[in-house]
Amino acid sequence: MIAFIDDHREAHGVEPICKVLPIAPSTYHDHVAKRTDPAKLSARAKRDLELKPAIERVFAENFEVYGARKVWRQMVREGFNVARCTVERLMADLGLHGVVRGKPIRTTVQDKAAPCPLDHVNRVFHAPAPNKLWLSDFTYGAPRPG
Numbered sequence: 001m002i003a004f005i006d007d008h009r010e011a012h013g014v015e016p017i018c019k020v021l022p023i024a025p026s027t028y029h030d031h032v033a034k035r036t037d038p039a040k041l042s043a044r045a046k047r048d049l050e051l052k053p054a055i056e057r058v059f060a061e062n063f064e065v066y067g068a069r070k071v072w073r074q075m076v077r078e079g080f081n082v083a084r085c086t087v088e089r090l091m092a093d094l095g096l097h098g099v100v101r102g103k104p105i106r107t108t109v110q111d112k113a114a115p116c117p118l119d120h121v122n123r124v125f126h127a128p129a130p131n132k133l134w135l136s137d138f139t140y141g142a143p144r145p146g
Helices: 003-010 014-020 025-038 042-059 066-078 082-096
Strands: none
Touching: 003 014, 003 025, 014 042, 025 042, 042 082, 066 082
16 A cells, blocks of 8 residues: 555555555654654564564575574574574565475366366355255365375
8 A cells, every 4th residue: 555655645645545554644744754763663674674684694694495493493593583483484475485395286187178076056056945956066086005
């Protein structure tokens, strides 16, 4: 919403846009003030700005395979006083995630060439009387060993 207001503030003004959108003008002005002066950020936001480059560095130094727990342990070894949940939150913000061991589970491989099955009940899933309509949903079949 902030970007939208920034794009259209010259044409319409901040307050009229904020009346239409569910945002108070003071919230917009507060956000702009924090964006221009980082000293006005909260203590958590300032700490996040300090930790994000360190998290990215640790993640990159370890071949981008470490998850949040291993990144957190490495940062504690390096002397950072940081909680694991903080590392998890910041890694999610940065779009970083560790590598998962093993094969990915693929439950369905769709055949695009196969025709879709017919809808025999025309999307009416209630029966007029007991034992008049039986439905089944087959969405997953375990692969055969072999």
